[in-house]
Structure formats: structure tokens, C-alpha cells
Amino acid sequence: MKKKSLLFLVLLFTFGLILAACNADKGSTPPEGNNDDPATAEGISGEITVWAHPYTGGAEAETEMWDKMIASFEDQYDVKVNFETIPWPNRDQKILTALASNTGPDIFYVIPDQMPQYADVGMLVELDPYLKDNDMDDFVETALMATQWKGKTYGLPILQEATTFFYNVDVIKAIGEDPNNLPKTWDEFKEWAEKANANGYYAMSYPGGGSMNHTLYPWLWQAGGNVVNEDNEVLINSPEGLEAFEWINDMYQKGWIPEDSITATDHNGLWLGGKILAVMGSADLISVLQDEGDFDFVISPPLKNKEQYAYGTTGMFVVASNSDNPDAAAEFLKTITNADNQRTFNSLTNFIPTRESAKDIFAEGEPLSYIAANTQYALPGVIHPKGRAIMPLIQAELQAMMAGDKTPQEALDAAEKAIEAEMAK
Known part of the structure; x- marks a missing residue:
């Protein structure tokens, strides 16, 4: 374990002990005063x-x-x-x-x-x-x-x-679609993805080496699933979780996302080079496109499957x-x-x-x-004290799935066990 990580844990534990003593007297709620x-x-x-x-x-x-x-x-x-x-x-x-x-x-x-x-x-x-x-x-x-x-x-x-889809208008027109009538559902996006692939474009960016907030979680939420809850129940291994894993695996195996999507942290070069139909982005992407982009773009609401959610x-x-x-x-x-x-x-x-x-x-x-x-x-992501710690555990299983080492269900099973082990610590 790195010294920095050890220091963090020691401080957290020490602070917890300090607070336990302090809170016995004053608690973490407002103190009583002259006005209740x-x-x-x-x-x-x-x-x-x-x-x-x-x-x-x-x-x-x-x-x-x-x-x-x-x-x-x-x-x-x-x-x-x-x-x-x-x-x-x-x-x-x-x-x-x-x-x-x-x-x-x-x-x-x-x-x-x-x-x-x-x-x-x-x-x-x-x-x-x-x-x-x-x-x-x-x-x-x-x-x-x-x-x-x-x-x-x-x-x-x-x-x-709010992170949602930015579309390249030139690519939309190149695949014969209308920038004023963007996909609203997974099924509609699939149709555009197939056309993009057939015309030599990637359908979307997938930075598989980055945060789950920008890769798995939006699809999981849209499928109606979740990761964990505040009662420490692990919820990811569900029909909704499987649908999200299969969706990501399908995009990779069909070539809808770039070849390096397993470990890539961004696809800015491909996107700014006009090779990708859509990317997930937020407000900071607007200034990048205005400064460096050589194409018009349109912004859509999040896609909907069972639910309509995005990360932000x-x-x-x-x-x-x-x-x-x-x-x-x-x-x-x-x-x-x-x-x-x-x-x-x-x-x-x-x-x-x-x-x-x-x-x-x-x-x-x-x-x-x-x-x-x-x-x-x-x-806003996974609201849980273990929210950060479980991200790399899920990421590793998604990467194994995309590499062909595990089926989506096998990857999901392994992710569930890894999360449960982390939650038990």
C-alpha cells in the first residue's frame, strides 16, 4: 500500500475516533442555544x-x-x-x-x-x-x-x-439522418449506430479506461438498474445490469466504438477529427468544440430505455x-x-x-x-462511502468482458463478488 493511501486511512480512522468522543457531547447536529x-x-x-x-x-x-x-x-x-x-x-x-x-x-x-x-x-x-x-x-x-x-x-x-450526447452534424448528414430529429431511445440510437458503422464512422466514444460515470453508469441507470444502495445491498447483478453489460459488449464487438475502447481514457482526436457520430460531454466540451472543432454540433437529451438518466x-x-x-x-x-x-x-x-x-x-x-x-x-453517481473504491472493480470486469475473456454474465457475477468483498471491509 502506498504511504499516501495509508496516511489517508490512518487520518480517517483517527478522525473518526476524535469525532466519536466529540459527538458524545455535542453531536453532529446543531447545538442547542437560546433559540431552539x-x-x-x-x-x-x-x-x-x-x-x-x-x-x-x-x-x-x-x-x-x-x-x-x-x-x-x-x-x-x-x-x-x-x-x-x-x-x-x-x-x-x-x-x-x-x-x-x-x-x-x-x-x-x-x-x-x-x-x-x-x-x-x-x-x-x-x-x-x-x-x-x-x-x-x-x-x-x-x-x-x-x-x-x-x-x-x-x-x-x-x-x-449534465453529461449527454453531442452529435457531429456533418456525420449525421453523411449517414442520411436529420440533426433536428435526434435519437430518443436505445433502439433509435442503434439504427444510427449501424448506419455510422456502415459509412466508416464510429457511433460513439467509449473511454473504457476512464470513470464509470461516463461509461457504464448512464447505461445501467437507463436500463433501470443501480449499483449499491445506502443499506449496503449490491444491486448491480440484475436483469437491468446484464442489459447494460450486453449493450456495451455489443457496441464493442460490432465496431461501433473504437478498437482501443477497452482502456482508452478519451477519443478526442477521433472526435475532433470528424470520425465519431456522438460523444458524451458536458459544459466543458462546448468551449473545446468552439475553440478546436471544425464542424457544427447539436446536443440531445439523454437517451431513454426504461428510464431517462445521465451522469452529472x-x-x-x-x-x-x-x-x-x-x-x-x-x-x-x-x-x-x-x-x-x-x-x-x-x-x-x-x-x-x-x-x-x-x-x-x-x-x-x-x-x-x-x-x-x-x-x-x-x-450524481453512486452515493455511497465505497462509491470510489468499487469503480475500478467494475471497470476490470467490463474490460475482461470486452476483451472476450468473460461473457457479460460472468463479468457481472465477478463484479458483484468484488463489490461485496469491498463492502465487507
Whole structure:
């Protein structure tokens, strides 16, 4: 085991012990004060520390944005906000180390596969008691799903993405189809895939060496299946799971996806070179196509089989359970994720607001408006503390299947056993 991984596990275990002792006294829910309802508590004061990351390449513009948000909050509350931007690399270790030594932030940024890891060992404050006066109905439902673990809310979402199909208009026309009438179902896409293959094109990109969020999971969800649930039940080995495995295997064996799809991490060269009908992409692909693409493109909603789903991460801010000022921290989360501040944040970063009312930053017909319309279908991945750990286990079995070493059912059986072993650790 690498030293870095060992350090991470030791810190996680150590922090869990620290929290067990702390939570015996104060718990991870809001402390009792003069007002039994934290959502309406007055007299919020003190100091909080916030850790965020760089979300664009423009540090000056981001600093100006955060300064304005913080100034507005400090004008409203007698609270001093200390803000720090920390780099993306090794952020888990940095956060765990700081929290374990009680020198960490009150507020920090996480994504859906981090949140349940932290929540499950008591590292996060449950926010539900603070949200009674917050307009939660305005949030996109799939964004809120990403913030919840075992029926409790641990974060407030500020950004969202949706990954769906981008089609090359030139290829669509070359296979005799209409860019204004894109496939809506698996069966319709199969017809286009066969035509693309017959005309010397790949139907789609399949980066089999990359994340399951972009390879297996969308097909599994669309088939009506899932991987695991919060009760540690392994669900992947099902008729729906088999349908997804067979679909991927079929695409590879028929040559609908590139020859290196077993281990490839991207097919950008083939896509930008006009050799692929469609790729799964999100907002960041728009700028790539506008800068480097030599063809028009159209964006479709996710395909539907039994269900209509896609993958899309959600970025959220959470409150550390050892915060000395959870009241002020929760209020700051509500402030930076309100509609106005989401308009400001997402206009700068080119992500999608998690509040429906804030999506008015996109003009009708512009590419980002199509991405924004699809967040309703965007599941945030496998919400489970083992969500990251099981990905390479599933990936290995898919690769063995595509290489012809296992049948889809054999690969599915092996994936189930591997996941069960990991869950038992």
C-alpha cells in the first residue's frame, strides 16, 4: 500500500475516533442555544473559515466574486469570514489532516462521492434543522439528491453538470439522418449506430479506461438498474445490469466504438477529427468544440430505455462537525447558494446553477441552455462511502468482458463478488 493511501486511512480512522468522543457531547447536529430553531436564530456572530478551490483560470475574477459575496454576508451578520483557496490535488488529505488536528475550516467544498464518506464517519453537520426558512423547492431535485445520505442533508449545492450526447452534424448528414430529429431511445440510437458503422464512422466514444460515470453508469441507470444502495445491498447483478453489460459488449464487438475502447481514457482526436457520430460531454466540451472543432454540433437529451438518466456531478459546500460556529457557517451556505449568488458564481465559472430560477443566466438557444435543461436527468453517481473504491472493480470486469475473456454474465457475477468483498471491509 502506498504511504499516501495509508496516511489517508490512518487520518480517517483517527478522525473518526476524535469525532466519536466529540459527538458524545455535542453531536453532529446543531447545538442547542437560546433559540431552539437554528433556521430563525438571531444574533449570529463570531468567525468562520471557508475553504474553496479555483473554479476557473482567472484568480483575480474569482477573488473579486468571493469578496463581494463575503462583504454582503458580513454586512448582514456580525461574522468575520476568513476565505482561503486551496488547490485541487490532494484535497482529501489536506482536509482530513486539518480537521483531525482541529485546524480545519468550518466550511469546505465536496462532490457527491466525497460527501457520504465524510458524513458516514460523522465529519459533517446535518443541515436540515437550518433549512426551514430556505427555499428548497427552487433547487433541482437531482442536485439535492447529491447532498443527502441516509435521509439527511449534509450540503447545499452551488453548481451542477449534465453529461449527454453531442452529435457531429456533418456525420449525421453523411449517414442520411436529420440533426433536428435526434435519437430518443436505445433502439433509435442503434439504427444510427449501424448506419455510422456502415459509412466508416464510429457511433460513439467509449473511454473504457476512464470513470464509470461516463461509461457504464448512464447505461445501467437507463436500463433501470443501480449499483449499491445506502443499506449496503449490491444491486448491480440484475436483469437491468446484464442489459447494460450486453449493450456495451455489443457496441464493442460490432465496431461501433473504437478498437482501443477497452482502456482508452478519451477519443478526442477521433472526435475532433470528424470520425465519431456522438460523444458524451458536458459544459466543458462546448468551449473545446468552439475553440478546436471544425464542424457544427447539436446536443440531445439523454437517451431513454426504461428510464431517462445521465451522469452529472454536483458541487456543494458542507459544514465540518467540529466547527465552533455551525450557526454562522450554515447561514453562509444559504447565502452563497441563493439564486442571486448562484447567478454570479455560475456566470463566471460556466457551470449550471442548482436553482431553477438562476438558470435564466443562459439565453434560449445557446449551448449551455441545452445542458441546463438536462440537469433534471443528471444523477450524481453512486452515493455511497465505497462509491470510489468499487469503480475500478467494475471497470476490470467490463474490460475482461470486452476483451472476450468473460461473457457479460460472468463479468457481472465477478463484479458483484468484488463489490461485496469491498463492502465487507
